[in-house]
Structure formats: C-alpha cells, structure tokens
Amino acid sequence: MTPGPVEMPKYVLKILAEPMIHHRTEEFESTLDFCLHEIKKIFKTNGKVFFQTSTGSGGLESSLVNTLTPGDKVIAINGGKFGERWADMARNLGYNVVEHKVKWGQCFVVDEISELIKKHPETKAILVQACETSTGVMNPLEDLGAQLKKSDILLLVDAITALGCSDLDMDGWGLDVVVGGSQKAFMLPTGMSITAYSEKAWAFVQKSKTPKYYWDIKAEHKSNQKKQTLFSSPVAHIRCLKAVLEHIAEIGVETFIHKHKDLSKRARELAQPLGFEVFAQTPAWALTALKVPHGYDGEEIQLYMENEHHITIAGGQDFLKGKIIRIGHMGAIGSKETNLTFEKLAQTLRYLKK
Ligand SMILES: *Cc1c(COP(=O)(O)O)cnc(C)c1O
Numbered sequence: 001m002t003p004g005p006v007e008m009p010k011y012v013l014k015i016l017a018e019p020m021i022h023h024r025t026e027e028f029e030s031t032l033d034f035c036l037h038e039i040k041k042i043f044k045t046n047g048k049v050f051f052q053t054s055t056g057s058g059g060l061e062s063s064l065v066n067t068l069t070p071g072d073k074v075i076a077i078n079g080g081k082f083g084e085r086w087a088d089m090a091r092n093l094g095y096n097v098v099e100h101k102v103k104w105g106q107c108f109v110v111d112e113i114s115e116l117i118k119k120h121p122e123t124k125a126i127l128v129q130a131c132e133t134s135t136g137v138m139n140p141l142e143d144l145g146a147q148l149k150k151s152d153i154l155l156l157v158d159a160i161t162a163l164g165c166s167d168l169d170m171d172g173w174g175l176d177v178v179v180g181g182s183q184k185a186f187m188l189p190t191g192m193s194i195t196a197y198s199e200k201a202w203a204f205v206q207k208s209k210t211p212k213y214y215w216d217i218k219a220e221h222k223s224n225q226k227k228q229t230l231f232s233s234p235v236a237h238i239r240c241l242k243a244v245l246e247h248i249a250e251i252g253v254e255t256f257i258h259k260h261k262d263l264s265k266r267a268r269e270l271a272q273p274l275g276f277e278v279f280a281q282t283p284a285w286a287l288t289a290l291k292v293p294h295g296y297d298g299e300e301i302q303l304y305m306e307n308e309h310h311i312t313i314a315g316g317q318d319f320l321k322g323k324i325i326r327i328g329h330m331g332a333i334g335s336k337e338t339n340l341t342f343e344k345l346a347q348t349l350r351y352l353k354k
Helices: 010-016 026-038 056-067 081-092 110-119 141-148 199-207 217-225 235-251 253-274 298-309 335-352
Strands: 048-052 073-078 096-101 125-129 154-158 177-181 193-197 287-291 324-328
Touching (some): 010 235, 026 048, 048 056, 048 217, 056 081, 056 154, 056 177, 056 193, 056 199, 073 081, 081 096, 110 141, 125 141, 141 154, 154 199, 193 199, 235 253, 253 287, 253 335, 298 324, 298 335
Parallel strands (some): 073 125
Antiparallel strands (some): 177 193, 287 324
C-alpha cells in the first residue's frame, strides 16, 4: 500500500516468469513499437515518447541533459523531497538553479511563479513535480502550462506519480517534457523511465550542449524509428507494459485513471473518523498523506502495520518522519485492500493507545 513500488497484477508476474528473448527480434520489435504508440494515450500527447533503462530519477536527469546547456537558468519548484532532489540534480549538472521553496503540504501559487519569471527573464525551464509524493500534493499544472504555452520557457514535469493516476493532459495543458517511472501507476517493477517530449521541447533538444552519451535522446529516437532502443532493451519491462496497456485499453483510460481518484476519496473518508487529517492542501489521486493523530508516532504505526498486519504503508520523509503516514492508491489494489488497510489502521491505533 505504498506510493511505489506497488503491487503488481498476476498477469504481469506471469510475464516476468517467461523465458527471455533477444531484443533484436521481430517479436520484441513489434512489442516495443506497440508500447511507444499506445502509451501516448496515457500522456495524452502526440509528441515523442521514450523508454530508458533507469529508475524514474534517470528519466529526470535525461530530461535535463537533453534540453538544456550548462549555465542555463532554471526555476526549480521545491515543495518536498522530490522537488529538493530535482533542484540538487540540476545544480550538480551545472545549470543555474533558482530554487522556489513551497511549504511542504501546499501546492505552488501560479502568480508567484509568474513573478519569479519576470525577475529572471532569461529563464529557460521550470522544473516541477505534478504530484509531490513526499507530501501527497497535486500541483496546479494546467494553470502554469497555460501561462507558459506562448513563452520560450520549457515546462519540465516530474509526473512519476501523476501519469496514469491523475487527469494530467500533456498536450492540452502545454507540458513540454513529462517523466514517468515504471513502478508507480504502470504496475511494473522498478527500472524503466518513460519520458515524453513536446515539439517545443524537441527544438530545445536540437540546441542542447550538455555532454551526454547514455541519455542521448536524439540517438534513442533514431533507434526507435527502427523499432529498437539505443542499448539493450528492458525486454521484461516492455513485455509487461504491453499487457498493462492492453488492460488499460480494455477497461478504458479514463476508467483506469479514475480508479485512483475513487480510492483516494475513499481513503480520505475512512481516515477522518480515525482521527487522521489529510496533510495535502490539494490531495493527489496517487496517494493520500495523513497527519497522525495527536499522541501517536507514525513510525510506530507503520512498523505495527508491517509486523502485525503484514501491510506495508509509507511514512514521512525528512522532518515529517513520524508525523505523517502515506497510503498509495496505485497498483493492483482496489477498495477491498483500501478498506482492509483502514480496518487494520483502526486496530493499530487501539493497540498503540497510550
Ligand atoms: C518515485 C518518485 C521519484 C523517484 O523515482 P525513482 O524511480 O526512485 O528514481 C521521483 N519523483 C517522484 C514524484 C516520485 O514519486
């Protein structure tokens, strides 16, 4: 029940047990080609999509080194652990980072970003989490996208816990690079990043002077046109992804996405009578972050849930350690598992009552 890695469906586990095939084969090439096209429906884009063998963070690095040039000014919105990390990453790679801190638990304010852009007119890109997984906050990306659409500034989005589990609309909202990861809503093992580029972003790719080799998305694109990946393909991930995308097509993209909305709503309803308060100002659908009731320690709750009830939930990171717990809504889980989690949380609170 954590916000990633998540419970995998049985049909994915079965595919993982199949014998390996070579990636330079017609069988694999048609699977890859299917996924490269079909996944655009999840991003809601006609742009270019890429699979790279890395965790989600690799996708975040890839998006920077492929669009920017060292010294470029970027505004990094930091409202939690993942915002902090992406800002650090950008600084380490030699970009000129203007960090915009947002109080943990709150979403950014679009007008504040507009003001910041006015102060730094040479800004090349904005870095932001769609959903900040450390706080459970969903950010107002549609409004920011509308502001930036006609500008020369790229909107780079960490959508690792938004893709497939929020109403994110890449083309409609004017998002330029959108990054996803395999182990969240896609219900796969960790190890594959998924990135999509708008036309505007692709123009930046042509001019980017950051050194790169493994991440080179132009070279990746050339390979993809031959239905191949630049290096050895993550065959297991792609094969499983095909099955997941077929499953999503069968039930409908919106039905799949709204499962997360429904579960997050249920979680908020079940949490309140137990004394939990929703931590996020604008709660995401991917996960629910809950302030633990007064007198309880979140780490103790987490440990007891794990050891006594065999349910894995996530705790708070950094200064939120012990203060919040986080319940995921992604993966092969539904209302049954969500109800059970809160039933066991109620028992846990009774047991731990001082
Ligand atoms: C999980 C997550 C990441 C990190 O992904 P890794 O696969 O661990 O590299 C980055 N950003 C967000 C918002 C996430 O939820």
